Amino acid sequence: MAYDYGSESLGIRNPFKAEGLLRAVRGLLVSLLGIYPLLQVVSLVQQDKILAWIYAGVGFLLLAGGLRALGGGIFQMLRFFVGRSVPTSLATNFSKSERETAKLEQPHYKSIDLEEMLMGRKNKTFVEPDGFISRLVHTLVPKLIFLPYPLRNLAQRFSGALIATLVALVAYALTAFVCLTGLAGNTGDILLPFFSFVLMVYLVLVWHNASTVYRMAERRIETQGKLQLAKIMAFAILAPVILGLIINTLLQQRDIALFVVDMQNSTLETFSVGVQLFLVLLLSAVSGSVIFLLLKQRTALVKAQTKVSEYRANWQENIHPRELFVNIDNIVMANRRYKEIPNRVYRELNPNLNEQSESKGNFSGEVMIETQPAFAPLEHTALFRQLRLWGTVGGQLLLLVAPIILFYLLTEAAVILDIVRQFTAISRPGDAAIQQFIINVFNESQFILSLVFSGLICHSFGRLLENYSHTFWAELNFDSLLVYLKCEGTYTESKLTTGKGIYDSTSSENYVMRSSLTPWVISSRIMSSTFADSGAKNVEHPRHILEMEDNPQEMQAILDDIKSFLSDRETIASIKNSQDLSNTEQIYQINQQSRAMPVSEDKATLASPQQDADASASLTSQPDKD
Numbered sequence: 001m002a003y004d005y006g007s008e009s010l011g012i013r014n015p016f017k018a019e020g021l022l023r024a025v026r027g028l029l030v031s032l033l034g035i036y037p038l039l040q041v042v043s044l045v046q047q048d049k050i051l052a053w054i055y056a057g058v059g060f061l062l063l064a065g066g067l068r069a070l071g072g073g074i075f076q077m078l079r080f081f082v083g084r085s086v087p088t089s090l091a092t093n094f095s096k097s098e099r100e101t102a103k104l105e106q107p108h109y110k111s112i113d114l115e116e117m118l119m120g121r122k123n124k125t126f127v128e129p130d131g132f133i134s135r136l137v138h139t140l141v142p143k144l145i146f147l148p149y150p151l152r153n154l155a156q157r158f159s160g161a162l163i164a165t166l167v168a169l170v171a172y173a174l175t176a177f178v179c180l181t182g183l184a185g186n187t188g189d190i191l192l193p194f195f196s197f198v199l200m201v202y203l204v205l206v207w208h209n210a211s212t213v214y215r216m217a218e219r220r221i222e223t224q225g226k227l228q229l230a231k232i233m234a235f236a237i238l239a240p241v242i243l244g245l246i247i248n249t250l251l252q253q254r255d256i257a258l259f260v261v262d263m264q265n266s267t268l269e270t271f272s273v274g275v276q277l278f279l280v281l282l283l284s285a286v287s288g289s290v291i292f293l294l295l296k297q298r299t300a301l302v303k304a305q306t307k308v309s310e311y312r313a314n315w316q317e318n319i320h321p322r323e324l325f326v327n328i329d330n331i332v333m334a335n336r337r338y339k340e341i342p343n344r345v346y347r348e349l350n351p352n353l354n355e356q357s358e359s360k361g362n363f364s365g366e367v368m369i370e371t372q373p374a375f376a377p378l379e380h381t382a383l384f385r386q387l388r389l390w391g392t393v394g395g396q397l398l399l400l401v402a403p404i405i406l407f408y409l410l411t412e413a414a415v416i417l418d419i420v421r422q423f424t425a426i427s428r429p430g431d432a433a434i435q436q437f438i439i440n441v442f443n444e445s446q447f448i449l450s451l452v453f454s455g456l457i458c459h460s461f462g463r464l465l466e467n468y469s470h471t472f473w474a475e476l477n478f479d480s481l482l483v484y485l486k487c488e489g490t491y492t493e494s495k496l497t498t499g500k501g502i503y504d505s506t507s508s509e510n511y512v513m514r515s516s517l518t519p520w521v522i523s524s525r526i527m528s529s530t531f532a533d534s535g536a537k538n539v540e541h542p543r544h545i546l547e548m549e550d551n552p553q554e555m556q557a558i559l560d561d562i563k564s565f566l567s568d569r570e571t572i573a574s575i576k577n578s579q580d581l582s583n584t585e586q587i588y589q590i591n592q593q594s595r596a597m598p599v600s601e602d603k604a605t606l607a608s609p610q611q612d613a614d615a616s617a618s619l620t621s622q623p624d625k626d
Contacts, residue, residue: 010339011375012082015473016534019392020076023466026396027070030403034062037410054413062403069399076534084341086539087373087478087530090114094348108219108542111346111368117545118484118522121306125544133160134222141292143299148529148544150471153222154213155295158468161210162284165203169277172199196273197449203280204456211464213471219542272446276453283398283461290391290465294472297384307550308524311559315517317566321363321491324517324562325351328485332561333369336481341372347484360492363515367485373478373528373543391469398462405455412448419444474531476539477546481554483523491515523558525549 037059044052085101091111093102113124126145129138129152137159138144144152175195329349337343351365423437492514527547532539 010082010084010086012080012086012476012539014077014080015476015532016076016080016470018389019470019473020073020534022073022392022396023076024070024073026400027066027068027073029066029400031063031066031070033403033407034059034064034066037407038063048417051414051417055410058406058410062406065403078534080534080538082539087476087528088540088543089344089346090370090482090528090543090545091346094345095342097342098344105540106542108544114346114368114482115484117306117548118308118482118524121308121548123304123306123545123548125546126304129156133163141295141299143302143304144295146302146304146546147295147298148475148531148546149220150213150531151295151298151475154291154468154471156222157210158288158291158464161206162288164206165280165284168199168202168206172196200273200276200453203276204453204460207280207284207457207460207464211460211467213467272450273453275450276457279454279457283457286394287461287465287468290387290394291468294384294387294391297381297387298472301378301380303547306548308522308548309550309552309555311519311521311555313519315515315519315566317515317517318513319515319517319566320513321353321365321487321489321515321517322351324487324566325349325365325367325485327565328562329367329369331565332558333371333483335561336371336558338372338374338480343372344370346370360490362488362490364486364488366487369483370526371481373480376477376479376527378475378477388469388472391465392473395462395465395467395469398458399466401458401462402455405451405458409448409451412444412451416441416444416448471531474533476530476532478528478530478543480526480528481523481551482526483521483558485522486520487517489515489517521555521558523551523555525551525554 037055041052041056041059044055085098088105089098089102089107091107091109091114093105093107095102109124116122117124129135129145134156137156138152141155144155172195176192180192326349329345333343345368347366347368349365349367351363353361353363355361419437419440423433426433526545526549528543528545530539530541530543533541
């Protein structure tokens with residue numbers, strides 16, 4: 001939607017300033033980390049070109065990531081442009097002033113959905129969870145079903161990742177028991193490190209996917225069901241079996257078997273995931289505590305009411321049915337606009353008049369209107385605001401760990417290059433030298449691999465906290481009035497004449513439409529929610545109805561306005577200006593003089609109505625002489 005400027009502000013301020021500041025600080029620090037290795041390239045080129053290229057690659061990678069975070073943080077801190085057309089309408093808007101804007105909107109409901117919600121006293125926003133994990137989460141947190149879709153989805157995604165982690169750890173514990181107790185045979189010592197590597201890759205992928213927040217999450221509820229849980233169990237069972245078969249097949253080769261025996265007898269370090277597993281459990285516990293405390297604080301504000309105010313009656317009025325709808329649209333609802341912003345019309349004014357004959361017929365019509373939503377932020381507790389802030393701070397700190405680890409790996413790269421150069425300096429290396437070279441490279445790679453996995457874990461949980469906290473920052477709530485009017489009835493046409501006299505008068509003839517009206521008015525004060533974003537479409541995402549409150553006072557005020565219009569209407573035409581009144585008086589005087597003038601000398605004088613009456617009375621009072 002375009003930015004529609006108006007002198008009246010909607011009062012929506014930028015909710016991402018604090019988050020943007022923290023993100024910009026993190027981006028600045030990462031950028032400085034990237035600048036340092038780039039400055040070292042000039043001196044390293046003269047000594048070691050390979051190390052210089054490594055420094056340049058890592059420096060560019062850190063600088064690019066830092067500038068991206070810095071730019072994104074500054075962008076979030078810029079002015080938050082909010083036009084008069086926001087937020088998105090609940091359904092297709094037929095208002096004439098919003099024709100172009102309505103084409104760009106993607107509302108969540110249809111007008112028939114809103115009608116069902118008002119008529120049935122229900123809220124179609126609260127859909128049933130689908131899937132085993134989804135139902136489990138909604139069972140543990142009953143009020144979760146009353147939250148907006150993005151909050152429900154992030155709770156399900158986190159719970160799914162947590163369950164996947166626990167199942168994988170159970171499978172890893174069973175595999176470790178089999179390998180360490182000798183039940184797996186000679187391949188136990190080799191199988192466990194490989195499965196540890198696969199476990200870490202799996203956990204990193206699980207939490208990386210869980211940290212992703214999709215914009216489509218605000219349109220529907222994601223499914224976390226038995227199929228996903230079955231995939232986790234299948235992987236946990238089949239992975240050790242497949243790895244064992246592969247290793248047994250490789251050990252059938254004599255050269256590989258002898259090499260493995262030599263490596264086992266040497267000082268080879270096995271891959272250990274104890275630190276990484278502890279890090280995953282610690283960060284998942286901390287992240288889960290922050291997220292579910294935020295959800296608990298948010299669910300404490302839930303009312304989830306579906307109340308409406310309703311009025312039904314039968315009116316007998318001298319009014320054309322179309323005038324009633326026009327008055328409701330142009331006067332009654334127009335007087336309830338918020339800051340002179342046009343109302344949202346979801347059911348267009350289109351009365352249907354069925355004329356059965358020249359003087360009678362029936363009619364029906366309906367209209368659905370929502371006033372401009374007014375920004376109504378929720379009164380969050382101090383704990384909620386602190387948790388939201390600390391969640392963002394924790395996410396930025398964890399996202400800073402991965403670049404620091406990558407920066408530290410520059411020293412490890414220098415160590416690996418030294419080992420390679422020392423080995424290549426030997427003209428004819430023997431078996432002992434080759435074995436020692438492999439051991440040194442393998443041991444050093446184990447340490448590097450542990451750092452890489454630690455960095456990836458911190459990055460995944462940092463991204464999770466950043467995106468999830470952003471969702472809590474982004475929620476905007478609005479308050480508006482939704483009115484639905486349905487009216488049916490019959491009408492008859494009659495002629496009304498007033499003001500006729502015996503001799504002369506100014507009369508009024510009017511055709512009056514006598515209507516029997518049966519109105520059905522339903523209104524509700526609704527609280528809706530949307531999720532903002534930084535950029536051109538900041539408050540233009542789908543809006544969901546969360547609460548429906550009855551409003552008897554507003555309903556009575558609407559009915560009073562309608563009845564006032566009906567009672568103040570004039571059925572008889574009257575003179576409205578002084579000139580017409582003067583002309584009418586002159587005509588009356590001329591007629592009076594005409595009746596007082598004699599017709600001729602040999603005829604009786606034209607008597608006035610009063611003289612005729614006096615003459616008749618005198619004749620009847622005289623006695624009969626006969």
